[in-house]
Amino acid sequence: MTGDMLLALLPLLVLFIGSVSVLFVPERQALVYGVVCALLAAVLAWWPWLSVASDTPLVSSGFFARGCLTLWALLGAATCLLSERYRASRQFAAPEFAALVLFCVFGMSVLSASTSLVSLFLGLEAMTLAFYVLIAFDRGNTTGAEAGLKYLLPGFLASALLAFGIALVYAATGTFVLSDTVALTVAGASMHTIALLGWTLILAAIAFKASLAPFHLWTPDVYQGAPAPVAGLLASGSKGAVFALLLASVPLALIAPLRPLLAVLAALSMIVGTFAALPQTNLKRMLAYSSVVHMGYMVLAVLTGHQVGFEAGMFYLVSYGAATVAAFGLVASLSGPSGEPQNYAALEGLAARSPWRAALLTMLLLSLAGFPPLAGFMGKFVLFSAALDAGYVWLVVLALFSSLVSCYYYLRPVMRLFRSGQTAADHGPANGGERLVLGLCGIILVIAGIYPGPILRMIAAIVP
Amino acid sequence: MNGLSNMPLLSVLLLLPLAGALACLAWGRRAAVVAVMLEAVVALVLQSGSATPALRWIRFEDWAWIERFGARISLGLDGLSLLLVWLTVILLAVAVGLSWPRYRQPGFYALLLTSCSGILGVFLAQDLLLFYLCWEIMLLPLILCIALWGGARRVEAAFKLLLFTLAGSLLMLLAFLGLFLLHGRQTGDYSFALQALGTTVIPPELAPWMFGCLAVAFLVKVPAVPLHGWLPDAYQEAPTAVTLLLSGVLAKAGIFGLVRVALPLFPATWNSFLPVLGVVALVSIGYGGWLAYVQTDLKRLVGYISVAHLGFILLGLAASNAMALQGALLQLFNHGIATAALFVVVALVERRTASRQLPQLGGLWSRTPQLGAMVLFFSLTALGLPGLNIFIGEILILLGAFRVQPWWGAAGMLGVLLAACYTLRMVQGILWGVPRGPEKMADMNRGEALILAPLTVLVLWFGLYPMPFLTLLRGPVEQLLTHIVTTGGLP
Numbered sequence: 021m022t023g024d025m026l027l028a029l030l031p032l033l034v035l036f037i038g039s040v041s042v043l044f045v046p047e048r049q050a051l052v053y054g055v056v057c058a059l060l061a062a063v064l065a066w067w068p069w070l071s072v073a074s075d076t077p078l079v080s081s082g083f084f085a086r087g088c089l090t091l092w093a094l095l096g097a098a099t100c101l102l103s104e105r106y107r108a109s110r111q112f113a114a115p116e117f118a119a120l121v122l123f124c125v126f127g128m129s130v131l132s133a134s135t136s137l138v139s140l141f142l143g144l145e146a147m148t149l150a151f152y153v154l155i156a157f158d159r160g161n162t163t164g165a166e167a168g169l170k171y172l173l174p175g176f177l178a179s180a181l182l183a184f185g186i187a188l189v190y191a192a193t194g195t196f197v198l199s200d201t202v203a204l205t206v207a208g209a210s211m212h213t214i215a216l217l218g219w220t221l222i223l224a225a226i227a228f229k230a231s232l233a234p235f236h237l238w239t240p241d242v243y244q245g246a247p248a249p250v251a252g253l254l255a256s257g258s259k260g261a262v263f264a265l266l267l268a269s270v271p272l273a274l275i276a277p278l279r280p281l282l283a284v285l286a287a288l289s290m291i292v293g294t295f296a297a298l299p300q301t302n303l304k305r306m307l308a309y310s311s312v313v314h315m316g317y318m319v320l321a322v323l324t325g326h327q328v329g330f331e332a333g334m335f336y337l338v339s340y341g342a343a344t345v346a347a348f349g350l351v352a353s354l355s356g357p358s359g360e361p362q363n364y365a366a367l368e369g370l371a372a373r374s375p376w377r378a379a380l381l382t383m384l385l386l387s388l389a390g391f392p393p394l395a396g397f398m399g400k401f402v403l404f405s406a407a408l409d410a411g412y413v414w415l416v417v418l419a420l421f422s423s424l425v426s427c428y429y430y431l432r433p434v435m436r437l438f439r440s441g442q443t444a445a446d447h448g449p450a451n452g453g454e455r456l457v458l459g460l461c462g463i464i465l466v467i468a469g470i471y472p473g474p475i476l477r478m479i480a481a482i483v484p
Numbered sequence: 485m486n487g488l489s490n491m492p493l494l495s496v497l498l499l500l501p502l503a504g505a506l507a508c509l510a511w512g513r514r515a516a517v518v519a520v521m522l523e524a525v526v527a528l529v530l531q532s533g534s535a536t537p538a539l540r541w542i543r544f545e546d547w548a549w550i551e552r553f554g555a556r557i558s559l560g561l562d563g564l565s566l567l568l569v570w571l572t573v574i575l576l577a578v579a580v581g582l583s584w585p586r587y588r589q590p591g592f593y594a595l596l597l598t599s600c601s602g603i604l605g606v607f608l609a610q611d612l613l614l615f616y617l618c619w620e621i622m623l624l625p626l627i628l629c630i631a632l633w634g635g636a637r638r639v640e641a642a643f644k645l646l647l648f649t650l651a652g653s654l655l656m657l658l659a660f661l662g663l664f665l666l667h668g669r670q671t672g673d674y675s676f677a678l679q680a681l682g683t684t685v686i687p688p689e690l691a692p693w694m695f696g697c698l699a700v701a702f703l704v705k706v707p708a709v710p711l712h713g714w715l716p717d718a719y720q721e722a723p724t725a726v727t728l729l730l731s732g733v734l735a736k737a738g739i740f741g742l743v744r745v746a747l748p749l750f751p752a753t754w755n756s757f758l759p760v761l762g763v764v765a766l767v768s769i770g771y772g773g774w775l776a777y778v779q780t781d782l783k784r785l786v787g788y789i790s791v792a793h794l795g796f797i798l799l800g801l802a803a804s805n806a807m808a809l810q811g812a813l814l815q816l817f818n819h820g821i822a823t824a825a826l827f828v829v830v831a832l833v834e835r836r837t838a839s840r841q842l843p844q845l846g847g848l849w850s851r852t853p854q855l856g857a858m859v860l861f862f863s864l865t866a867l868g869l870p871g872l873n874i875f876i877g878e879i880l881i882l883l884g885a886f887r888v889q890p891w892w893g894a895a896g897m898l899g900v901l902l903a904a905c906y907t908l909r910m911v912q913g914i915l916w917g918v919p920r921g922p923e924k925m926a927d928m929n930r931g932e933a934l935i936l937a938p939l940t941v942l943v944l945w946f947g948l949y950p951m952p953f954l955t956l957l958r959g960p961v962e963q964l965l966t967h968i969v970t971t972g973g974l975p
Contacts, residue, residue, distance in 0.1 A: 386624075391620060391624055392616070392617045392620040392621060393617055393620075393621060397617075397620070401613075401657075401661075402553070404657075404661065405553075405661045405664065405665065408661050408662065408665055409665050416658070416661075417658070420654045420657070420658060421654075423654070424647070424650055424651055424654055427646060427647075427650055428643065428647075431631075431643070431646070435631055435639055438631075438632050471549070471550075472550055472552075473548075473549070473550050473551055473552065476550070476552045477552070480552070
């Protein structure tokens with residue numbers, strides 16, 4: 021291990037050391053400390069003298085890895101800021117919470133930066149382990165414990181599949197290095213079938229994490245039971261990290277026999293997610309099923325298998341992530357002593373009580389539905405045009421159809437917001453952290469929707 | 485006036501309503517009035533300080549937007565779009581004026597203004613991505629207005645409208661994306677500029693599909709008869725201001741899209757599509773007129789009258805010769821004014837009688853003579869009385885249609901006869917017969933007269949002296965004819 025390598029790992033080390041040291045910080049300052057650590061890591065990733073740092077054997081330090089680390093760190097910081105209300109009202113153990121969030125961000129960063137099957141496994145497990153605890157963090161909430169268990173069991177299954185898949189791929193190709201394993205899985209190579217079987221298992225494990233149908237069954241229960249900020253991180257960060265991996269280091273579309281599998285996963289996710297989301301009356305469950313649909317769209321980006329598609333995928337991730345984090349953040353900011361307002365009925369009359377939050381929630385849901393001029397539309401536009409360019413006409417038609425239907429389930433809660441309801445509000449005004457995160461997400465959504473040029477340029481600069 | 489020609493007035497025109505909407509949210513609904521007034525001033529000075537009239541555009545503006553996709557904010561104003569911009573601004577003012585006593589929430593006015601921004605964008609955009617963006621922006625605020633301020637079945641009506649139009653616009657997006665990729669692959673220049681995409685060579689097996697997507701998207705918005713399912717509920721449940729914009733301007737956006745986007749992009753397919761369009765037009769005239777004849781709800785009745793009249797405009801497009809096209813494009817404006825005026829008088833009648841059902845109305849002439857005169861006047865306009873604006877458009881369209889297909893013209897004439905039936909039935913039901921409803925009712929007050937006065941003036945002006953406006957349309961009509969003629973003759 022040379023000094024250069026240490027420098028390359030510095031942002032990751034900051035996250036790791038932060039997650040250990042936050043345990044010794046007093047209760048009140050712990051969340052802020054977590055935010056500072058995450059932001060420090062994000063800044064260090066772009067510190068000029070780090071740009072010469074070399075790759076380490078397991079983790080890349082390229083622009084893409086750093087860009088992803090920045091994204092996850094920002095998401096982690098947002099999660100900490102949004103949890104302040106929970107610390108105050110439900111006696112969250114703040115130091116442990118911040119430590120777990122930082123560790124989770126660490127796992128995501130390793131995952132999206134991994135250059136080897138080993139670091140892939142390590143990153144995925146580090147992230148998942150932290151989530152097991154985070155989901156069940158609210159001890160007073162029994163559905164939280166249930167959710168934790170429901171994430172744990174499929175998670176173990178996914179880990180087992182992943183480990184077995186890695187073993188098979190290693191057996192077939194004789195290397196752990198990701199780019200080599202993909203390149204060596206060519207038709208005609210010895211043990212080609214074994215390698216394909218391995219990749220299929222890995223794909224299944226990834227589909228579990230990204231909640232692609234038919235591996236999505238845990239998603240609604242976990243979203244419903246988890247504290248809203250954690251659900252936001254789970255929905256945006258963990259799925260984003262998995263897809264960042266698929267877009268940058270494991271271009272599965274290059275392995276031709278896997279393409280039909282990916283296409284089926286995408287189509288199933290769009291269909292199943294759409295129909296399951298239609299009858300929902302619980303905001304978090306609706307977001308869960310709709311995230312299945314969005315992940316189906318993301319598979320389109322993976323399928324394109326070329327640079328433009330990957331950039332479109334990253335742009336879509338940013339727009340989806342900002343909207344999702346803010347939506348769950350809003351649920352968090354509207355929660356009071358009696359719990360989170362998950363049912364549409366609890367949202368009734370919100371426009372009269374707190375017009376700004378109602379307007380923002382409307383905007384977020386419209387963006388997720390893909391209405392111009394918000395980021396969701398621009399994301400779908402770049403993504404679908406890339407997929408159309410790659411020749412997946414029927415998948416794009418299906419995606420357009422599912423986004424048409426999606427308007428129904430996204431607009432249903434919006435209608436309720438503006439109806440005059442009698443429900444008394446037990447949530448206070450938004451605190452500073454919530455305002456900061458929600459406002460920033462709103463601004464990002466508008467800018468990415470109206471003038472996406474700069475963001476597209478930034479993404480083009482980091483995608484390998 | 486040299487300074488005016490250099491100012492980016494089109495961008496100002498586009499952004500002013502948005503700024504007005506924000507100001508509404510911040511300072512209350514009075515800001516809407518200021519915004520509408522400023523908008524009217526900008527719309528009036530658009531034409532002044534223009535370059536030579538020989539050029540295609542009166543004004544053209546071009547800004548960088550998304551380099552990655554070759555999308556630019558390019559706005560072009562010619563005679564047709566100028567006429568439609570005026571129509572939009574007038575109807576926006578009418579809509580705001582009509583809603584003023586009834587709706588107090590600033591959000592309502594903010595949504596109307598936002599939608600107006602989108603509508604103007606559609607009429608000005610010369611870039612397909614911008615066009616699509618504005619197409620969506622124009623619709624969504626109106627749907628929210630229906631869902632939040634509409635009648636008893638507002639949510640259903642809003643969802644129905646949303647699904648119909650969104651299905652259409654997603655088809656449009658698909659066609660635009662396909663065209664963008666085809667053009668990019670052929671020339672290496674990935675661009676959304678309408679001008680550039682018009683030169684794309686489209687494989688003959690793809691062209692009907694892409695054109696079909698566009699045609700459905702635009703005809704849904706009109707709406708032409710097989711695609712009009714959203715219309716009765718939306719028109720009936722929406723606040724009158726929204727109905728007025730839907731029928732007065734959004735319908736025009738659909739037809740505008742047909743002639744300004746679908747025609748230049750697929751001129752060859754357009755020619756083979758004309759017979760279909762002719763049949764659609766005749767069916768719209770006949771079926772719309774028939775349904776108008778049997779309605780009892782006044783708003784639905786006027787809605788179907790509007791469908792029948794839009795059928796005439798489509799007939800003019802189907803005929804596609806200079807006279808019919810000129811009539812059709814002029815009729816875009818005339819129809820907007822006349823339908824809006826009809827919806828306004830219906831709203832005024834409803835204010836007094838608290839009912840829109842024909843069986844519960846009658847004898848208004850003796851109690852409110854001024855309002856009665858207005859009802860009669862605008863009904864006669866809709867009937868196509870010579871000297872009023874609808875007549876000018878219809879006669880040009882029918883004469884043009886006769887030249888191409890005599891039986892089209894003949895069938896269209898039957899539509900005029902039908903128009904006499906349904907409008908006279910409406911007039912008879914409202915004005916004459918046994919007086920029903922409250923004993924005493926106030927006649928028009930000054931504010932209401934102020935809303936109807938400009939509409940009356942425009943109806944008479946376009947009916948008696950349409951020449952300046954026909955001159956304005958000469959350039960755009962020639963432009964359309966070159967597209968049609970260079971790719972083969974008439975059907």
